[in-house]
Amino acid sequence: MRAKPKTTQEEVLALLRVEILTGSLQPGQQIVQDLLAEKFGVSRVPLREALKILEGEGQVTHHLHRGYFVAELSINDLQEVYRLRAILEREAVTAAVSNITDRDLLAIAELAAQVRKATKSSEVLGITAANRAFHFAIFELSEMPRLVRLLRQLWDATDVYRSVYFTQAANRDRILLEHDEILSALSARSVARSIRWHDIHRDNSVASVSAVIAG
Amino acid sequence: MRAKPKTTQEEVLALLRVEILTGSLQPGQQIVQDLLAEKFGVSRVPLREALKILEGEGQVTHHLHRGYFVAELSINDLQEVYRLRAILEREAVTAAVSNITDRDLLAIAELAAQVRKATKSSEVLGITAANRAFHFAIFELSEMPRLVRLLRQLWDATDVYRSVYFTQAANRDRILLEHDEILSALSARSVARSIRWHDIHRDNSVASVSAVIAG
DNA sequence: TTCGGCAGGATTGTATCCAATCTGCTAGAT
DNA sequence: ATCTAGCAGATTGGATACAATCCTGCCGAA
Numbered sequence: 337m338r339a340k341p342k343t344t345q346e347e348v349l350a351l352l353r354v355e356i357l358t359g360s361l362q363p364g365q366q367i368v369q370d371l372l373a374e375k376f377g378v379s380r381v382p383l384r385e386a387l388k389i390l391e392g393e394g395q396v397t398h399h400l401h402r403g404y405f406v407a408e409l410s411i412n413d414l415q416e417v418y419r420l421r422a423i424l425e426r427e428a429v430t431a432a433v434s435n436i437t438d439r440d441l442l443a444i445a446e447l448a449a450q451v452r453k454a455t456k457s458s459e460v461l462g463i464t465a466a467n468r469a470f471h472f473a474i475f476e477l478s479e480m481p482r483l484v485r486l487l488r489q490l491w492d493a494t495d496v497y498r499s500v501y502f503t504q505a506a507n508r509d510r511i512l513l514e515h516d517e518i519l520s521a522l523s524a525r526s527v528a529r530s531i532r533w534h535d536i537h538r539d540n541s542v543a544s545v546s547a548v549i550a551g
Numbered sequence: 552m553r554a555k556p557k558t559t560q561e562e563v564l565a566l567l568r569v570e571i572l573t574g575s576l577q578p579g580q581q582i583v584q585d586l587l588a589e590k591f592g593v594s595r596v597p598l599r600e601a602l603k604i605l606e607g608e609g610q611v612t613h614h615l616h617r618g619y620f621v622a623e624l625s626i627n628d629l630q631e632v633y634r635l636r637a638i639l640e641r642e643a644v645t646a647a648v649s650n651i652t653d654r655d656l657l658a659i660a661e662l663a664a665q666v667r668k669a670t671k672s673s674e675v676l677g678i679t680a681a682n683r684a685f686h687f688a689i690f691e692l693s694e695m696p697r698l699v700r701l702l703r704q705l706w707d708a709t710d711v712y713r714s715v716y717f718t719q720a721a722n723r724d725r726i727l728l729e730h731d732e733i734l735s736a737l738s739a740r741s742v743a744r745s746i747r748w749h750d751i752h753r754d755n756s757v758a759s760v761s762a763v764i765a766g
Numbered sequence: 767t768t769c770g771g772c773a774g775g776a777t778t779g780t781a782t783c784c785a786a787t788c789t790g791c792t793a794g795a796t
Numbered sequence: 797a798t799c800t801a802g803c804a805g806a807t808t809g810g811a812t813a814c815a816a817t818c819c820t821g822c823c824g825a826a
Contacts, residue, residue: 342615344810369777379811381596384778385603392607394697400558401777401818416695423642427634480631482609482708486701493697559779584808594780599809616787616808769826778817786809795800 345382352386356395356406357461357495367396367404393489409497411549418542421490424483425538426531431478433527441523444473448515455508463502464495470515474522497545507544514540560597567601571610571621572676572710582611582619608704624712626764633757636705639698640753641746646693648742656738659688663730670723678717679710685730689737712760722759729755 355361373383387404390396396404409417447470454466468491475484501507514537521529570576582602588595602619605611611619624632662685669681683706690699716722729752736744 380777381810381812385600388600388603389607392604394700399819402820403777413697416697419642419695420639420698420701423638424635427638480634482628482631482705483635485609486635486704489701490697595808596781597779617789618808767826769824771823771825773822774820776817776819778815780813780815782812784809784811786807788807789805790803791805792803793801796798 343382344378345385348376348378348382349386349389351376352390353395353492353495354461357464357499359496361406363406363408363496365406366402367406369403393492395492407493409494409549411546414494414497414542414546414549417490417493418538421487422535422538424487424490425475425534428475428478428480428483428487429530429534430527431480431483432474432476433522433525433530435477435479436522436525440473440477441519444470444522445519447473448512448519451515452512455502455512460499460502463508464499467502467511474518494545497548498541500548501541501544504544507540510540511537558597559593560600563591563593563597564601564604566591567605568610569676571605572679572714574711576621578621578623578711580621581617582621584618608707610707622708624709624764626761629709629712629757629761629764632705632708633753636702637750637753639702639705640690640749643690643693643695643698643702644745644749645742646695646698647689647691648737648740648745650692650694651737651740655688655692656734659685659737660734662688663727663734666730667727670717670727675714675717678723679714682717682726689733709760712763713756715763716756716759719759722755725755726752 352361361367367387369380369383369387373380376383387396387398391398391404395407397407398404447466451463451466451470454463457463472484472488475487478484502511514533517533518530518537521533567576576582584595584598584602588598591598602611602613606613606619610622612622613619662681666678666681666685669678687699687703690702693699717726729748732748733745733752736748
């Protein structure tokens with residue numbers, strides 16, 4: 337038996353994220369509430385509330401009396417998201433370094449190891465999740481919950497496209513190396529190095545994702 | 552006759568914002584859906600969707616099977632919000648300066664004048680709205696819609712407390728002066744001066760609002 | 767071809783009912 | 797007297813059905 341979310345709308349929300357992430361719901365595509373509600377086996381009420389949440393995150397757009405559509409990301413949008421990530425992640429990393437304990441370092445190293453394991457298994461969804469867990473464990477150390485929430489929104493916005501990034505073997509190796517560097521910088525409590533490697537890591541990502549969007 | 556929002560949930564959303572802003576719904580207070588739905592003359596469904604939006608913005612919190620509560624802001628929360636605002640507004644102002652046209656300057660000057668007029672009338676809600684219009688007109692010039700959206704969320708989070716700021720006459724005069732300085736810096740296309748005066752403006756605000764929260 | 771209107775479809779809003787859960791009170795045990 | 801278990805009331809969460817509103821696309825007339 338699968339671990340069941342407490343409420344239907346949470347379950348629907350999780351399902352929607354997967355649908356969007358895996359491309360079952362493609363960018364620009366309309367979301368027909370009745371169809372999706374039936375597909376998920378729920379009524380429209382929790383579905384709409386989940387869609388409202390996604391709308392708030394910018395994952396879907398809403399046109400009055402026309403319904404919800406999966407958000408599309410232009411090159412400009414993408415660059416803006418990554419610019420904002422750069423600014424906010426620097427802040428998060430800076431705060432994280434000043435808070436980090438040896439215990440935290442162990443936990444993060446463990447998460448890095450899980451990313452490594454996930455890249456072996458070739459399962460994109462698993463790699464995405466592991467990668468996310470690794471990075472947000474670091475961001476969480478900032479002890480700035482609102483900052484983390486904003487970052488989560490920004491990551492969500494590009495998840496669809498970033499997942500393609502993980503499908504290429506060359507990228508996977510580089511990611512693992514960069515994670516090691518980040519971990520090393522954190523261990524040394526070096527803000528500058530931590531930020532630099534985050535920047536490098538992100539720049540490599542944006543380059544690949546831009547290529548995806550450009551076609 | 553007042554301009555009516557197109558959908559009921561938008562109307563409810565606007566009403567909720569006013570209720571929260573004016574303190575009819577006080578921080579920490581539970582929002583009883585049935586009562587409020589009846590008070591607004593709507594059913595619970597659009598009310599809940601409006602609450603979902605506010606939850607996404609962090610304006611209200613949600614506890615499972617216990618309902619919605621008006622969000623409370625701790626001193627730490629407040630400082631985090633203002634720290635994030637500082638970071639993001641600097642980015643927005645920088646981009647705005649590089650885009651600003653003479654036409655934009657006229658429009659912003661006009662908005663500044665409206666703030667001045669609003670302060671005369673002593674109506675807090677009006678001042679808040681005018682002030683917001685002034686600042687976001689500047690932020691919008693960044694042509695970074697997601698950045699503006701994040702800023703809007705951050706402003707919303709502290710609106711309740713900031714409105715108190717406007718009730719004090721001494722603050723009002725200073726605000727007007729600072730707006731003039733911002734306008735002057737923008738006219739000169741000086742990024743450094745624009746950022747500096749935004750920082751000063753914000754610092755004065757956070758000091759007052761902190762005092763309010765501290766009691 | 768273009769314009770106007772009409773029908774169909776989709777979303778939105780509402781009402782009602784039921785299930786799940788939380789809260790507070792009461793009764794019993796220690 | 798205090799603590800705990802459990803019951804009742806209240807509230808939220810969800811499902812379903814139906815009415816209302818609005819968009820879209822087609823069809824015919826000028």
